[in-house]
Amino acid sequence: MKRFTWFNAVSLTLGFAFLYIPMLILIIFSFNESKLVTVWAGFSTKWYGELLQNEAFLDAAWVTIKVAVLSSTAATVLGTMAAYVIVRGGRFYGRTLFSGMIYAPLVMPEVITGLSLLLLFIAIGLDRGVFTIVLAHTTFSMCYVSVVVSSRLVSFDRSVEEAALDLGCTPFEAFRLVTLPIIFPAVLSGWLLAFTLSLDDLVIASFTAGPSSTTLPIKIFSSVRLGVSPEINALSTIMIAIVAVGVISASLVSKRAIARQAKETQEAVRA
Amino acid sequence: MSEFEAHAPVEAPPSEDTAPIGPPAFAPWNDPDQKPLIQFRNVTKRFGDFTAIDKLTIDIYAKEFFALLGPSGCGKTTLMRMLAGFETPTEGDILLDGKNIVPVPPNKRPVNMMFQSYALFPHLTVAQNIAFGLERSNMPKDKVAARVDEMLKLVQLQKFGGRKPHQISGGQRQRVALARSLAKAPKLLLLDEPLGALDKKLRGETQFELMEIQEKTGTTFVIVTHDQEEAMTVASRIAVMDHGRMVQVDTPDRIYELPNSVYVADFIGDVNLIEGNAASHHKDGKVEIHWAEGAPPIVGTPMVPVANGTRCTFGIRPEKVHITKKLPEGKANIVRGKIVDIAYLGNISTYHVALPTGEIIKAQASNNRRIERRRFTWDDEVWLWWSETAGVVLTG
Numbered sequence: 121m122k123r124f125t126w127f128n129a130v131s132l133t134l135g136f137a138f139l140y141i142p143m144l145i146l147i148i149f150s151f152n153e154s155k156l157v158t159v160w161a162g163f164s165t166k167w168y169g170e171l172l173q174n175e176a177f178l179d180a181a182w183v184t185i186k187v188a189v190l191s192s193t194a195a196t197v198l199g200t201m202a203a204y205v206i207v208r209g210g211r212f213y214g215r216t217l218f219s220g221m222i223y224a225p226l227v228m229p230e231v232i233t234g235l236s237l238l239l240l241f242i243a244i245g246l247d248r249g250v251f252t253i254v255l256a257h258t259t260f261s262m263c264y265v266s267v268v269v270s271s272r273l274v275s276f277d278r279s280v281e282e283a284a285l286d287l288g289c290t291p292f293e294a295f296r297l298v299t300l301p302i303i304f305p306a307v308l309s310g311w312l313l314a315f316t317l318s319l320d321d322l323v324i325a326s327f328t329a330g331p332s333s334t335t336l337p338i339k340i341f342s343s344v345r346l347g348v349s350p351e352i353n354a355l356s357t358i359m360i361a362i363v364a365v366g367v368i369s370a371s372l373v374s375k376r377a378i379a380r381q382a383k384e385t386q387e388a389v390r391a
Numbered sequence: 392m393s394e395f396e397a398h399a400p401v402e403a404p405p406s407e408d409t410a411p412i413g414p415p416a417f418a419p420w421n422d423p424d425q426k427p428l429i430q431f432r433n434v435t436k437r438f439g440d441f442t443a444i445d446k447l448t449i450d451i452y453a454k455e456f457f458a459l460l461g462p463s464g465c466g467k468t469t470l471m472r473m474l475a476g477f478e479t480p481t482e483g484d485i486l487l488d489g490k491n492i493v494p495v496p497p498n499k500r501p502v503n504m505m506f507q508s509y510a511l512f513p514h515l516t517v518a519q520n521i522a523f524g525l526e527r528s529n530m531p532k533d534k535v536a537a538r539v540d541e542m543l544k545l546v547q548l549q550k551f552g553g554r555k556p557h558q559i560s561g562g563q564r565q566r567v568a569l570a571r572s573l574a575k576a577p578k579l580l581l582l583d584e585p586l587g588a589l590d591k592k593l594r595g596e597t598q599f600e601l602m603e604i605q606e607k608t609g610t611t612f613v614i615v616t617h618d619q620e621e622a623m624t625v626a627s628r629i630a631v632m633d634h635g636r637m638v639q640v641d642t643p644d645r646i647y648e649l650p651n652s653v654y655v656a657d658f659i660g661d662v663n664l665i666e667g668n669a670a671s672h673h674k675d676g677k678v679e680i681h682w683a684e685g686a687p688p689i690v691g692t693p694m695v696p697v698a699n700g701t702r703c704t705f706g707i708r709p710e711k712v713h714i715t716k717k718l719p720e721g722k723a724n725i726v727r728g729k730i731v732d733i734a735y736l737g738n739i740s741t742y743h744v745a746l747p748t749g750e751i752i753k754a755q756a757s758n759n760r761r762i763e764r765r766r767f768t769w770d771d772e773v774w775l776w777w778s779e780t781a782g783v784v785l786t787g
Contacts, residue, residue, distance in 0.1 A: 282477055283510035285497045287524030287575070297523075301514040381557070 143360060150353035157348045167354040177355060180339035183250060184319060187335060191257035192314035198258065199265025199314075200307055204295070206266075207273040208281075225263045233260055234327030241328065248330035256328040257318040264317060265310035272306035312370075316363075417627060418642075419452035426489070428453040428611055429474070429579065434483035436469055436635075443469040444480070445635035453578075456605050456612045458626035460619060462658075466635040467615045471581050474613065475504045487578070498527075503577040507584040509568035511556040517567050518543070518552035524575045542570040545604060562593050569601075573608060582614040586621060598624045619659050623647065631655050647708075649694060652787035656706040661741070663712065663752050665689065665705045669697045669784070677779055680705050683748040690723045693784035707782030712754035714742055714767065715774050722776040728752065730771045742767060744775055 150168075154161035171177060206219045225233060237256045238248075246252060280302070284294035300307070322337040329338060336359075340352055419425040427450035436444040443466045451457045459467040472478040473485060476497030484491045492500060503524070512520050521542050525535045543549050546566035551559055556567065565585065572580055585601070586594045602625050605612050616622050622629050623643040630640045631654075639651045650656035653664060667682030667689065678697050679688035682705070689705050697703060719725060731751065732743035735758075742754045754775055760766075767773060 277508055277510060279506040279508050279510040280512060282475075282497070283504070283506055283512075283571075284523070285477075286475055286502075286504045287571070288498045288527035290498060293527070298512055302512075 146353050147357045147360065150350060150357040152350055152353075155350060157350060157353070167350040168358075171351050171354045171358075174351065176334075177336075177339060177351075180334045180336045183253075183333050184336040187250060187253045187257060187325075188315050188318040191254045191261060191318045192311050194254070194258040195262035195265050195314040196307060196311045199262040199310060200269050200303075202262065203266045203270035203273055204299075207270050208278075222263055222266050225260050226267070228260075230260070230321075230323040234324040237324070238327040248328060249333045252328045252330070253325050253333060253335065256324050257314075257321060260321075260324060261314035261317045264313050265307075268310040268313060269303060269306050272303045276302065417454070419455070420450065420628065425452055427451060428455075428488060429613075430484075430486040430489075431470075432484045432486065434473070434480045434485060436466075436473065436478060437481045443635050444473075446483070447635065447637060449630065449637055449640060451611065451613065453611050454609055456602065456614070456625055456627045458622035458629045459613065459615045459632060460622045460629050460658075461617065461632035463617060465632040467632050468583065469635075470632075471504070471583055471613065471615050474579065475502055475581055476500050501578040502581065503572040503575055503579075504581040504583065505568050505572040505585050507587055509556075509564050509588075511564060511567055511571070513556055515555075516552065517548060517554050517556070517559065520556070520567055521571045521574050524571065528575065538574060542574050545573070545607070546570045561588055562597070565589060565597065569604070573604070573610065576608070577610065579611045579613065582612060584616055585614065586618075587616075594621070601625055623659075631658060633658075649783060650706065650785065651694070653704050653706065653785050654787075656783065656785060661709050661753060662706050663709065665707075665750060665752075667703065667705065669693075669701045669703050670699055678784060680784065683746075683750070686726070686746075686748055689782075690779045691782050691784045692780050693786075695786075697784060697786060701786060704785045705782055706785055707777055709741055709753040709755040710739075711781040712752060712775050712777050714744070714754040714756055715776070716766065716771070718774055719776045723779045725774060725776045726752065727772065727774055730767055730769055730773060733767070733769065742773070744773060 149157055149160075151163050151165065152160055153164040153166070202222055206215065206222065209215065234256070237252075237259065241248060241252050276299075281294050281299055284298040285291065289297060320337055321335075322341055325335045326338050326341075329335060334342075336355075340355065343349065343352060429449075429451040431447050431449045434444055434447045435442065445466075447466075447470070459470060461467050469478060473480055476492070476495060480493060485493055487500075487502070492502075512523065515523065518539050521539045522535050525538055530538070539552070540549075543552055546569055548563060548566055548570070551563060551567075556564055559567070565588070569585070572582075582601075586597050589597060598621060601612075605625075612625075614622070614625065623646075626643055628640060629643055629646050631638045631646065633654055639646060639655045641649070646655065647659055650659065656662045657664065665680070665682050667680040669678045670681055670688070676696070677690055677692050679690055680703065681688045691705050693703075713719070726746055728744040728746040730742050731745045734741040734743075737758070739755050739757050742756070744752050744754060746752060752775055756767075
């Protein structure tokens with residue numbers, strides 16, 4: 121398929137246009153001089169300056185990052201533990217039920233998850249705030265981590281763990297010194313997945329957030345209801361930039377790691 | 392369980408004056424004063440309804456190179472995993488140095504294992520892999536480094552200590568796995584199909600290396616294999632297993648020459664099996680086996696007395712069957728037949744000779760002449776003969 125054909129060119133253009141034109145428009149209008157979102161009045165970066173003055177947005181951003189870091193870390197720990205038990209625990213009574221129940225939240229409508237968490241927090245009298253959002257995000261993102269980690273564990277040679285036990289490790293040491301380093305890439309991508317899920321969650325966060333703990337998606341959503349401002353465009357552009365930089369650098373790092381490994385292997389063969 | 396935490400040095404060998412007179416053969420299993428290192432006592436292992444090991448009792452002595460041989464599913468791997476501590480027997484005891492090790496977890500046993508897949512830690516270098524077990528046993532750092540160097544030297548990988556497992560060849564990985572499992576100087580080393588992943592030529596070389604290392608370190612080795620040639624080469628004793636039972640436990644030469652059953656004779660090497668009825672005892676214990684209407688009986692020497700009329704099987708190795716063109720004179724067992732197939736293996740040829748009764752007997756002859764001078768070819772009428780003591784009479 122290396123040959124240039126009109127069909128290839130058209131489908132490529134259409135596909136990428138479909139994906140990126142909305143974002144492109146958002147980015148372009150974030151540099152608009154005018155306050156009107158749909159009328160171009162010349163290039164300016166003033167909205168970025170105003171954004172940095174807007175404490176409500178900055179507070180929301182800080183809450184979002186706090187929630188994302190805490191909840192994705194907790195979800196990674198819990199999800200990895202759950203995956204380990206389900207894959208390695210052998211056949212215990214009710215294993216199929218447990219593994220099914222771990223994955224159920226993946227298909228559960230977010231509205232239901234959010235509502236049930238809200239009811240729970242009210243029932244036990246927990247004041248809604250950062251802590252409740254962290255709890256809620258941990259709940260729904262740990263099953264994603266569990267899926268990622270367990271798929272790695274399934275393809276993992278069990279005898280490597282047995283070798284660690286055989287060489288004198290307690291089961292916990294074997295996990296810490298052998299299993300965890302080997303599955304670490306999967307754990308890390310589970311964490312990243314949980315982090316991004318938490319970052320852009322609107323539905324569950326709006327059920328579980330309190331008045332003092334607005335996350336960025338909630339803030340954006342509620343300000344858009346009063347009309348789209350170029351400030352929002354600027355904020356969104358920054359988020360796109362952060363995500364793009366993150367994704368590109370992650371892929372560069374992994375590419376470099378693969379290249380280094382290939383080079384080392386080549387040297388080993390030559391020796 | 393503290394006595395299991397430290398790996399004590401292997402006991403000193405028996406002094407010269409207590410050894411039996413004659414050539415100093417290594418045969419502790421014949422010495423009633425020797426205490427076995429490992430004892431299985433009536434060990435049974437069931438997985439659900441499936442019985443993997445069936446009331447098995449066996450003694451393994453210090454410094455032995457003990458091979459567990461059998462087809463897949465015979466229970467040999469289960470037996471080894473019970474020694475390592477990864478499986479618990481359903482019934483029975485496993486004793487190491489006289490102490491029951493069944494309740495001892497794998498990390499507290501003075502036993503190490505070399506895994507079939509090698510199970511090297513991919514995130515650690517060769518040297519770190521070897522040091523792994525030593526670091527778990529609170530050994531001082533400088534001693535760990537010295538021991539790692541010693542092990543690298545033992546397996547001739549001094550230059551590769553800094554490499555990761557994916558940067559070395561399969562044969563080198565095998566040696567790293569061996570060095571890692573020997574580093575803690577275990578009382579017992581378990582080897583699960585250690586050479587299975589190597590190609591044939593490398594496997595042959597590695598077998599001798601393995602024996603050398605076993606002798607040098609004085610460790611007791613228990614090896615699991617399905618390759619009978621490998622077991623014959625390396626082992627001091629072989630246990631032939633079938634369906635969770637030991638069929639025969641003996642030295643390689645006795646397993647080959649004196650199998651105790653048709654199963655063992657058939658499993659180890661190539662064999663001609665002829666069924667018949669035992670009859671007319673000779674004075675010297677020889678029996679005649681009537682195997683076909685009108686054919687002269689086969690004369691053989693049974694291991695245990697065989698009653699008249701017992702259904703038995705005569706087994707003879709192809710290399711003990713002589714093949715000639717002329718009628719041999721004064722031989723006990725002579726049959727005539729036609730060559731139907733020749734398997735030319737270079738150094739030897741195996742002739743498949745069809746008898747008038749329908750049996751096919753395999754005879755082997757070494758090819759000490761060049762190909763153009765070969766004596767026999769397809770459809771040749773030939774005589775086969777063997778001596779009265781060449782074969783075995785099997786009743787099991």
